[in-house]
Amino acid sequence: MASKQEAGIRRQIELPLSQAVKMARDSIRVRFWRSMITAAGIFLGIAFLESVLMTSAILKSIGDGYDDVVRTRQNWLVVMSLLVSTVGVVNSMLMSVNERYREIGTMKCLGALDRLVVKVFLIEAGFTGFLASVVGAIVGTGAMALVLWVRFGGKFWGALSGASVEVLVNIGIGIVIGTVLALMAAFYPAWRAAKMPPAAALRSEF
Amino acid sequence: MAVTYEYIVRTKDLIKEYTMGGQVLRALDGVSLDIRRGEYISIMGPSGSGKSTLFNMVGGLDKPTSGTVFIDEVDMAQLDAFELAWLRCRKIGYIFQTFNLIPVMTALENVTLPMIFAGISTDDAIEKGIKLLQTVGLGERVHHKPTELSGGQQQRVAIARSFANDPAIILADEPTGNLDLRTGKEIIELLRRMNKESGVTIISATHDLKMIDVSDRVVWIRDGKIDKISARADIDLNVGQMEGEQH
Numbered sequence: 001m002a003s004k005q006e007a008g009i010r011r012q013i014e015l016p017l018s019q020a021v022k023m024a025r026d027s028i029r030v031r032f033w034r035s036m037i038t039a040a041g042i043f044l045g046i047a048f049l050e051s052v053l054m055t056s057a058i059l060k061s062i063g064d065g066y067d068d069v070v071r072t073r074q075n076w077l078v079v080m081s082l083l084v085s086t087v088g089v090v091n092s093m094l095m096s097v098n099e100r101y102r103e104i105g106t107m108k109c110l111g112a113l114d115r116l117v118v119k120v121f122l123i124e125a126g127f128t129g130f131l132a133s134v135v136g137a138i139v140g141t142g143a144m145a146l147v148l149w150v151r152f153g154g155k156f157w158g159a160l161s162g163a164s165v166e167v168l169v170n171i172g173i174g175i176v177i178g179t180v181l182a183l184m185a186a187f188y189p190a191w192r193a194a195k196m197p198p199a200a201a202l203r204s205e206f
Numbered sequence: 207m208a209v210t211y212e213y214i215v216r217t218k219d220l221i222k223e224y225t226m227g228g229q230v231l232r233a234l235d236g237v238s239l240d241i242r243r244g245e246y247i248s249i250m251g252p253s254g255s256g257k258s259t260l261f262n263m264v265g266g267l268d269k270p271t272s273g274t275v276f277i278d279e280v281d282m283a284q285l286d287a288f289e290l291a292w293l294r295c296r297k298i299g300y301i302f303q304t305f306n307l308i309p310v311m312t313a314l315e316n317v318t319l320p321m322i323f324a325g326i327s328t329d330d331a332i333e334k335g336i337k338l339l340q341t342v343g344l345g346e347r348v349h350h351k352p353t354e355l356s357g358g359q360q361q362r363v364a365i366a367r368s369f370a371n372d373p374a375i376i377l378a379d380e381p382t383g384n385l386d387l388r389t390g391k392e393i394i395e396l397l398r399r400m401n402k403e404s405g406v407t408i409i410s411a412t413h414d415l416k417m418i419d420v421s422d423r424v425v426w427i428r429d430g431k432i433d434k435i436s437a438r439a440d441i442d443l444n445v446g447q448m449e450g451e452q453h
Binding site for chain 2: 019027106108109111112116199200
C-alpha cells in the first residue's frame with residue numbers, strides 16, 4: 001500500500017465558488033421551512049422599518065400637522081424600528097447558524113477549510129437576507145400605503161408623487177440594511193464555529 | 207524473530223487537560239502508542255477513560271496540551287490550517303458514534319462531499335460514490351436522506367463516506383455505540399472486510415467487546431493511561447459465546 005501514499009502533505013484545493021453557491025442553495029431549498037422562518041424574522045423587521053419610514057415620508061409630503069412634535073415622534077419610531085429589525089435579523093441568523101455547529105464540525109472533519117464553511121454560510125445568509133428584505137420592504141411600504149390611502153383619501157396620491165424619490169430611497173435603505181445585517185449576523189457565529197477545533201464543534205448539542 | 211513494522215501513527219507522551227468549572231481534568235496522561243500500517247487496532251476502555259480524547263488527538267480534531275502526534279512521521283502540530291484540512295480530507299476517514307451525516311443531503315451527496323472538497327470532478331465523485339455505497343450494501347438507497355435510513359444504514363453511509371478519498375487511516379469513535387447487537391456486528395464485519403481488502407489502517411475507540419474478535423491488537427485505556435496492549439492471540443475470550451444466542 002505504500003505506493004498509494006502520497007509523499008508529504010500537499011495543500012488543500014480551494015472549492016470553486018460555484019460549488020459553494022450550490023451548497024448554499026441546496027441548504028436553503030432542503031431546509032425550506034426553517035429558512036422561511038429565518039426569512040420571516042428578517043421580513044418582519046424590515047417591513048416594520050419600511051412602514052414607519054413610509055408614514056414619515058407621506059406625512060412630511062402632506063405637510064399638514066407635520067410639526068416638531070410629530071417629527072420627533074416619527075424619528076423615534078424610526079430609531080425603534082431600526083432596533084427591532086436589527087434584533088429580528090440578528091436573532092434569526094444566529095439561531096440558524098448555531099443549530100448547525102455539528103454540521104460545521106462534520107464538514108471540517110471531511111476536509112473543509114474554515115473559509116469554505118464561512119463562505120457557504122455567508123452566501124446562504126446573503127441570499128436569504130436579500131430576498132426577505134426585498135419582500136419585507138415592498139410589503140411594508142405597500143401595506144402602509146394602503147393604510148395612509150384609506151386615511152387621507154385623494155390627498156395621499158399627491159403626497160406620494162411628491163415623496164416618490166424618498167419612498168424609493170427608503171425601500172433601497174431597507175433592502176441594504178436587511179442584507180448587511182443578515183450577513184454580519186451570520187458571519188460571527190459561522191466564523192467562530194469554523195475556527196473551533198472540530199472536536200469542540202461536534203460536541204455541541206442543540 | 208525480529209519483525210520491523212512500518213508505523214502510520216505514533217503518539218508520544220500525549221497529555222490533554224480540560225478545565226471544567228475551575229478544575230483541571232487530565233483526560234490523557236502521557237499516552238505513547240505506535241500503530242502499524244494496515245492493522246486493525248481497538249482502543250478499549252470504559253467511558254471517561256480518555257479513549258475519545260485520544261481519538262480526537264490522533265484525528266487532528268483537537269490539539270493536545272502537550273506531546274506529539276505523528277501521522278506518517280509528520281508532526282501534526284507543525285501543520286498549518288491548509289495542511290490539516292488536506293490531511294483530514296485525504297489521509298483520514300472518520301466514523302462517529304452518532305454517524306454525523308449531513309441531514310439535508312442524500313446518502314450519495316454525503317459520500318461525495320469529501321471528494322468535492324478534494325477537488326474531484328462531480329461526475330467522477332458520483333461514480334465513485336455509487337460504487338462505495340454498493341460496497342457497503344446500500345446500492346439501492348443512494349438517493350435516500352439520513353432520516354429515511356435506519357441507524358445501521360446511516361452508519362454504512364458514514365463508512366462509505368470515510369473511504370471516499372482512499373484514506374490511509376480510518377478512525378472510528380464508538381462506531382457501534384448507537385446500534386443494536388446484530389447491526390453492530392454487521393458494521394464490525396464490514397469494517398474488518400474493508401480493512402482486509404484495501405489495507406487501510408483502522409483505529410477504533412470502543413467499549414464494545416465484539417470488536418476484540420476482529421482486532422489485530424487491543425489497547426486498554428484506563429484513567430487516561432495505557433493499561434496494557436494485547437495482541438488478539440493473547441486474549442482468552444470467546445466473544446461469540448459470551449454474547450449468547452441472538453434473537
